Amino acid sequence: MQIQNVTDFSLKYTLESGQSFRWNKIDDAYCGVVEGRILKISQQGTTLHVESSTNEDETTFLPYFRHYLDLERDVPKLLGEVDNDAYIHRTIQTLWGMHILNQELWETIASFILSQNNNVSRIRRIIRRLSERYGKKLSIAAYEDYSFPSPHALATATEADLLECGTGYRASYLQDTARAVVNGELALTSLKQLSYPEAKQELIRRKGIGEKVADCICLFSLGHLAALPIDVWIKRIFETLYLRRRATHREIREFAYNYFGDGVGYAQQYLFHYVHECPDWADTEHLSLINLKQKPNPAVESSKPVGTRTHRQS
DNA sequence: TTCCAGGAGAGAG
């Protein structure tokens, strides 16, 4: 089926920005598994072409699909509200149309448990192996893939099996959380009803889910755009470009929310992906960490932060 | 060989 008049949207940046680990580029289309079916999506200008491995009822599928890609949101307006300086402006211009997905909750929880101290290509491989072993086989034309394993499947797997998939020391974290979902201790349905702070706190109780992973889940699945996952790159960006000093996570969080406001999650995603997509910031001039790598260094001169605008004091 | 990757837990101070 087709979806027309999709403006200010980039399928490429949305699916390649490290928030989902399940998309493969096949020629000019993207194939991936979304909640038990394979979708094949391509974009030509403002038109999206979508094929599904199952017979979808358009009246229910289209709203679901648009929500998955966050097409209902006025993203340009949101980006306008965080477009405060030359750095963020450049990422917004370069990655114009990148959206934050609304992904299935259990897959997002499991995927970002596996993401800790890990890199994207290896995360993708682990998830692929888990799905091959514990998921259901799906196909669309000649393309084959597997659904994401259910909580029950991972809860009853042997730890040796999980290790064979490459999960490493994260196997027990994954299994503990899978079991918590199965026995109702972690109720996914009610998690969706909670506010951002409540949902984050509930997630963080689980072994293997810390602040960063909880924020990824809140942002990439639960739609909490105030969530700010702080990984090593986001930390570097805020320390070098904005605060110009070493800073704790708490300081970065406070500054970032104050500076970007409720859309800080979107701002974060543009900054994050820009660093990976455009290596110019990793160059000596901007993201050089020479000054910051040496530890106790608030004394590097308090060159004034790029931004001092306060956004909506609450 | 060492370092790093969308970190978190445990322990010490």
Add this chain to the structure above:
DNA sequence: CTCTCTCATGGA
């Protein structure tokens, strides 16, 4: 509260 060490894996 902040710092430090360790954890399994594979690519650079």
